[in-house]
Amino acid sequence: MADLGRFSLLAALVLALYALAAAALGGRGRRPELVTSAARALVAVAALEALAAGMLIVALVRRDYTFAYVVAHVRDAQALGYDLTAFWSGMEGSLLLWALILSGYTLVAVRSVARTRPLLLPGVVGVCAGVAAFFLFMLTAVTPPFVTAPFPPADGQGMNPLLLNPWMAIHPPTLYLGFVGLTIPFAVVVASLLTGAADEGGVLLARRWMLWAWYCLSMGLMFGAKWSYVVLGWGGYWAWDPVENAALMPWLVSTAFLHSVLIQERRAMLQQWTVVLVVLAFGLSIFGTFLTRSGVLSSVHSFTQSPLGGYFLGFLALSMVAAFALVAWRWEALRSEHTLESALSRESAFLLNNVVFLAVAFAVFLGTVFPVLSEVVTGRRMNVGPPFFDHVVTPLGVVLLLLMGVGPLLPWRRASAASLRTNFLAPGAVGILLALGLLVAGMRAPGAVLAFALCGFVAGTVILEFVRGVRVRRAHQGDGPVRALAALVLQHRRRYGGYIVHLGILLLFCGVTGSSVFSTQRLVTLRAGEAVDVGEYRVRYDGLRQSTGSGALVITAALRAFSGGRDLGPLDARRTLFLTGEDSTTEIGLRSTPRDDLYVTLVGWTAGGDATLRLLVNPLVLWIWAGGLVLTAGAAIAMVPDRRPARVREIAPAGAWSPGGL
Amino acid sequence: MGVVMALLAAAAAAWVLAPLHAAALSAGGSGSRAGGQPERLRAAGDALRDLELDHATGKVSEDDYRLLRAAYERREAEAGRASRGSSV
Numbered sequence: 001m002a003d004l005g006r007f008s009l010l011a012a013l014v015l016a017l018y019a020l021a022a023a024a025l026g027g028r029g030r031r032p033e034l035v036t037s038a039a040r041a042l043v044a045v046a047a048l049e050a051l052a053a054g055m056l057i058v059a060l061v062r063r064d065y066t067f068a069y070v071v072a073h074v075r076d077a078q079a080l081g082y083d084l085t086a087f088w089s090g091m092e093g094s095l096l097l098w099a100l101i102l103s104g105y106t107l108v109a110v111r112s113v114a115r116t117r118p119l120l121l122p123g124v125v126g127v128c129a130g131v132a133a134f135f136l137f138m139l140t141a142v143t144p145p146f147v148t149a150p151f152p153p154a155d156g157q158g159m160n161p162l163l164l165n166p167w168m169a170i171h172p173p174t175l176y177l178g179f180v181g182l183t184i185p186f187a188v189v190v191a192s193l194l195t196g197a198a199d200e201g202g203v204l205l206a207r208r209w210m211l212w213a214w215y216c217l218s219m220g221l222m223f224g225a226k227w228s229y230v231v232l233g234w235g236g237y238w239a240w241d242p243v244e245n246a247a248l249m250p251w252l253v254s255t256a257f258l259h260s261v262l263i264q265e266r267r268a269m270l271q272q273w274t275v276v277l278v279v280l281a282f283g284l285s286i287f288g289t290f291l292t293r294s295g296v297l298s299s300v301h302s303f304t305q306s307p308l309g310g311y312f313l314g315f316l317a318l319s320m321v322a323a324f325a326l327v328a329w330r331w332e333a334l335r336s337e338h339t340l341e342s343a344l345s346r347e348s349a350f351l352l353n354n355v356v357f358l359a360v361a362f363a364v365f366l367g368t369v370f371p372v373l374s375e376v377v378t379g380r381r382m383n384v385g386p387p388f389f390d391h392v393v394t395p396l397g398v399v400l401l402l403l404m405g406v407g408p409l410l411p412w413r414r415a416s417a418a419s420l421r422t423n424f425l426a427p428g429a430v431g432i433l434l435a436l437g438l439l440v441a442g443m444r445a446p447g448a449v450l451a452f453a454l455c456g457f458v459a460g461t462v463i464l465e466f467v468r469g470v471r472v473r474r475a476h477q478g479d480g481p482v483r484a485l486a487a488l489v490l491q492h493r494r495r496y497g498g499y500i501v502h503l504g505i506l507l508l509f510c511g512v513t514g515s516s517v518f519s520t521q522r523l524v525t526l527r528a529g530e531a532v533d534v535g536e537y538r539v540r541y542d543g544l545r546q547s548t549g550s551g552a553l554v555i556t557a558a559l560r561a562f563s564g565g566r567d568l569g570p571l572d573a574r575r576t577l578f579l580t581g582e583d584s585t586t587e588i589g590l591r592s593t594p595r596d597d598l599y600v601t602l603v604g605w606t607a608g609g610d611a612t613l614r615l616l617v618n619p620l621v622l623w624i625w626a627g628g629l630v631l632t633a634g635a636a637i638a639m640v641p642d643r644r645p646a647r648v649r650e651i652a653p654a655g656a657w658s659p660g661g662l
Numbered sequence: 663m664g665v666v667m668a669l670l671a672a673a674a675a676a677w678v679l680a681p682l683h684a685a686a687l688s689a690g691g692s693g694s695r696a697g698g699q700p701e702r703l704r705a706a707g708d709a710l711r712d713l714e715l716d717h718a719t720g721k722v723s724e725d726d727y728r729l730l731r732a733a734y735e736r737r738e739a740e741a742g743r744a745s746r747g748s749s750v
Contacts, residue, residue, distance in 0.1 A: 003663055003667075011674060031685075033684065033685030034682065051670075204701035204705050265708070411726065492711060494708065495712055642708075
């Protein structure tokens with residue numbers, strides 16, 4: 001079986017290289033049959049990768065310890081579900097997943113491009129084949145997944161216990177769906193630049209893919225934060241860890257793209273900028289994979305150390321140099337026909353939003369690579385740590401929040417004094433009243449008051465947009481309010497889907513502000529029967545329990561929570577010590593409400609039964625996860641394809657690059 | 663296992679090279695390289711719909727509405743012409 005797996009990957013590599021060459025020759029020599037053959041080679045690549053992946057999964061599920069990968073990531077006592085997730089928990093498997101997702105995306109993209117922009121097909125096929133060839137080279141020559149163990153052991157080592165969690169089961173593949181998804185917009189844009197068809201059509205085609213990749217990155221980040229919160233036991237969800245930053249950077253750049261592409265669509269501006277954002281987002285996705293997989297920077301999320309770094313950096317350098325050379329070559333053709341007409345316009349707000357997003361991305365990049373840069377320059381590795389990120393990113397985040405409210409209220413081209421008055425009065429009043437209300441209620445943290453007031457202002461703008469739209473719809477169509485709302489959202493999916501995404505971001509922002517400014521923490525050692533107050537809660541410690549099973553010793557601190565004399569129920573916190581190694585995992589005691597989270601970690605214990613506990617009250621954390629759900633709803637609405645016929649009917653080009661037979 | 667690999671290789675080669683063989687048989691009957699641009703058409707349609715809404719809610723002045731509407735209609739017509747041209 002290992003031989004067949006190795007053969008599949010090697011054959012896939014040969015076919016990917018063939019596809020690259022055939023697409024290049026076919027595009028250059030205007031030979032559609034070569035391009036079709038290249039596209040078909042990518043179908044075969046996908047099939048062979050699926051075969052290889054299937055064989056690896058079968059080996060994992062059957063716990064076939066003749067495979068070194070299975071030995072490293074599976075053990076007999078491991079739950080079957082985690083045998084499946086072991087597929088992407090190791091480097092070799094995760095690279096195979098990368099390649100497999102890319103092939104899936106490529107097949108969809110090739111069919112779509114062949115139908116709508118056949119001129120771009122050779123370029124799209126060529127770029128996708130090139131990226132696939134790189135990952136297949138890694139899988140065949142550098143980190144092969146089908147290495148056999150010379151002396152198969154009776155049992156495997158199993159996965160790192162920290163990975164045995166449902167959030168970590170879905171976090172990596174979701175993030176990969178996002179990282180890999182950035183390849184397709186890159187391929188479309190490179191194809192546009194290569195062919196000279198660098199009009200807005202290519203970028204608009206890239207937009208749909210970018211939205212999907214952005215959504216997957218958003219969810220991947222959210223799942224990772226949830227995992228960090230419930231598994232690592234430190235009470236937080238974001239630590240500016242290099243691997244977290246690796247996913248955040250392409251998210252920031254793709255968010256900037258999704259706003260700038262709107263300016264390009266509506267005002268025929270910023271095409272050069274938009275193309276650069278697509279290239280940067282792809283580069284950062286490769287950089288992110290490099291950070292995650294190379295082990296060059298230590299991280300709580302990185303579970304591998306490997307020699308891949310040089311290869312990834314080489315590929316990154318090659319692809320960025322080639323792409324930016326193409327951008328430079330077509331720079332004049334990408335020049336926009338319009339310029340900004342007023343600083344008080346929606347396009348100005350969106351442009352400023354883009355600049356700030358890029359500034360945040362640059363700050364995160366600099367802070368992330370600073371340890372490596374400092375080592376190169378001074379010979380000493382220095383970390384900047386969370387305070388640097390907090391100081392730089394927080395004010396920029398507040399500016400972005402303000403722009404999120406201002407942008408939708410401003411008209412395209414220029415705003416008049418009258419329109420400013422009309423549009424800003426109600427949301428501005430909401431923000432000011434909220435700030436006054438919070439001050440009267442006793443909130444004395446100026447940063448938090450400002451952040452909540454801005455959230456109120458932005459929520460006011462979004463609600464105002466919905467109310468006005470519904471009112472217009474009712475006036476023109478005579479619909480009831482619910483029907484008018486549904487019709488409004490369906491007719492303007494991107495616009496109102498975007499507003500709903502903004503509401504999700506607002507919830508997230510409120511949660512982050514509440515939990516970071518108003519968190520209360522206590523570290524105490526208690527004897528059985530003693531209680532401790534934290535925030536408005538009282539937690540009673542009722543003693544330690546021990547149990548064993550599956551090669552692990554589980555220590556449970558029996559806890560009970562109370563609020564205002566009311567019994568809220570048990571809040572047990574656990575530590576699991578694995579007898580096979582030095583690893584241990586934490587299971588927190590958590591009581592979550594919309595107001596706050598009561599969060600308890602068992603830090604240590606004595607033979608006499610005393611327990612050392614870390615107790616936190618984190619306000620509004622639930623709002624962060626709720627924000628993720630709202631964001632999902634908004635993104636889903638924005639992503640639903642428009643099936644309405646175009647006003648000018650699209651006629652399929654006769655005999656274009658045929659996707660026939662794919 | 664060797665037979666399976668050989669069969670896989672043969673099947674992949676046949677699948678990938680079939681278009682070259684078909685093209686040789688049809689004496690190089692290639693088609694147009696041009697293509698339609700439904701994304702541009704759709705984007706122009708979206709822009710017009712949003713502009714109408716902005717106009718109806720009083721967000722855009724009358725002058726800007728006329729100017730933007732003319733620009734969007736021009737771009738829609740251009741995208742439409744490109745689509746029709748590609749089919750010729």
